[in-house]
Amino acid sequence: EVQLVESGGDLVQPGGSLRLSCAASGFTFSDYAMNWVRQAPGKGLAWLSYISSSSSTIYYADSVKGRFTIYRDNAKNSLYLQMNSLRAEDTAVYYCSRRSYSDSWGQGTLVTVSS
């Protein structure tokens, strides 16, 4: 069974940093591209970033470009999102998902940016 489990969400002050993790199991992680998607409270889904299986191709949404960094460790079956210069508008539940069309999702981890 495919499982994606996010962690690392927390309350952080504006301007702060946070690293999210996504632990994958039940499939050959190194064969699949991955994404980060977020959902602000009461809002819709917003795609943030994509990384190919080998990390050779990476894309970002304009809203996080230059502040967030996606990376992966295929040996550890893990996906990461390093988030710097956090703003109040980054407050959201953050999900990792598999493949460009997100066939599997984690349960999400809540990031709250507030002083």
Add this chain to the structure above:
Amino acid sequence: DIQMTQSPSSLSASVGDRVTITCRASQGISNYLAWFQQKPGKAPKSLIYAASSLQSGVPSKFSGSGSGTDFTLTISSLQPEDFATYYCQQYSIYPLTFGGGTKVEI
């Protein structure tokens, strides 16, 4: 960026109804279109990819159609567990973009 426009934004329906949700892309995306279901407090669930391919384990009451710019998601006979918010997403061109969602209510 490709804009995805869903309609309606919400709808009221009854158990047993046939429901259709539409999604329009601002430019052609071939069949690179996915549909998701999300219930309150839960992660989205994949229903359909490639516009009309049913994800494994998803009941056949869900169906998708369309190509190019216009797409539909149909629920053939609405059941209580189908009351949720539905999103479309294009994965033809980065940045990937989602529709605004359609809330299906009783």
